[in-house]
Amino acid sequence: MFLRGRFGFFLSLTFFGITAVHLVDATDLEIHFHDDAGLPPPTLDRCLSQLRAIVVGAGAAIEIRVCRAESPFSCRLPDDGARVVDLRILPAPRTNGRKIRHPALGHSVVSERGGVYATVFLKPVQQQASAAGIPWTVLLAYAAAHEIGHLLLGANAHTPHGVMKGIWAARDMQAMSRQHTKASHPTEKSGTKGHGE
Numbered sequence: 001m002f003l004r005g006r007f008g009f010f011l012s013l014t015f016f017g018i019t020a021v022h023l024v025d026a027t028d029l030e031i032h033f034h035d036d037a038g039l040p041p042p043t044l045d046r047c048l049s050q051l052r053a054i055v056v057g058a059g060a061a062i063e064i065r066v067c068r069a070e071s072p073f074s075c076r077l078p079d080d081g082a083r084v085v086d087l088r089i090l091p092a093p094r095t096n097g098r099k100i101r102h103p104a105l106g107h108s109v110v111s112e113r114g115g116v117y118a119t120v121f122l123k124p125v126q127q128q129a130s131a132a133g134i135p136w137t138v139l140l141a142y143a144a145a146h147e148i149g150h151l152l153l154g155a156n157a158h159t160p161h162g163v164m165k166g167i168w169a170a171r172d173m174q175a176m177s178r179q180h181t182k183a184s185h186p187t188e189k190s191g192t193k194g195h196g197e
Contacts, residue, residue, distance in 0.1 A: 030063040031148065032075045034088040037122040043137065050141035050180060054163070058145075085116050085151045087144055092123040102128075105143040105168075108150035115154075118147035132170040134177035142176045 035044055048064060055062055063082070067075035077084060093103050105128065106120040120143045129136035142163055149164050150157055158166040165172060 029152070030065060030078055030082045030084045032065050032067045032084060032086045034067045034086065037089045037091045039089070039122075047137050047140050047144075050137055051144050053180070054141055054145045055148075058163075085118065085148065087148060088117075088119045089140070089144075090119055090121055093121045105139070106147040108147045108155075110150050110155045112154045112156060115151045118144075118151055120144050120147060128168075129173065132173035132177075134173050138177050138180045139173055141180075142173075 033048065039047065044066070048066070052064065065075050093100075093107070095103070103121065103124040105124050106118060108118040109115050120140060122140070125140045125143055126136040129139040132139075145163050153164070157164050163176075168176075
């Protein structure tokens with residue numbers, strides 16, 4: 001399973017009427033998506049679709065390959081010289097027995113110039129989405145987009161607003177859900193009637 005294209009502007013998402021845009025050199029990008037959390041296929045498809053919608057909405061087009069342990073050749077390095085980054089979904093972060101009140105949704109291994117490996121943690125995503133009253137698949141997709149942003153833009157890519165904001169409050173997550181709903185279900189033209197009217 002893959003989505004292909006090029007990216008030029010990345011992470012141009014609007015929350016609260018403020019847009020954060022980062023310019024990234026136009027180059028091929030391939031994301032190797034590792035589902036170590038064991039998402040059911042329909043849920044995995046929904047998450048990937050939502051991630052794609054976020055990235056496309058930000059003006060980027062990429063290739064996403066789902067890497068499966070049972071098929072070691074599903075994520076070979078591309079022959080075309082595309083930049084490859086790995087995004088891994090894990091069930092939960094390692095806490096070494098410590099209680100962490102608000103565990104991170106994800107983590108990227110990056111320098112100021114970017115990186116190649118990021119992780120998103122399913123359990124904290126589900127817990128924080130539930131607390132914010134939004135679908136966890138939406139938050140998972142935004143957390144993945146945030147970590148991919150770090151891989152492309154570097155460690156210092158946080159912005160005051162939007163998907164690259166450093167810490168998301170419940171209202172930020174609710175704005176993500178509204179943004180996703182708007183993108184998924186465009187409103188009808190004024191003066192038209194809804195179903196059954």
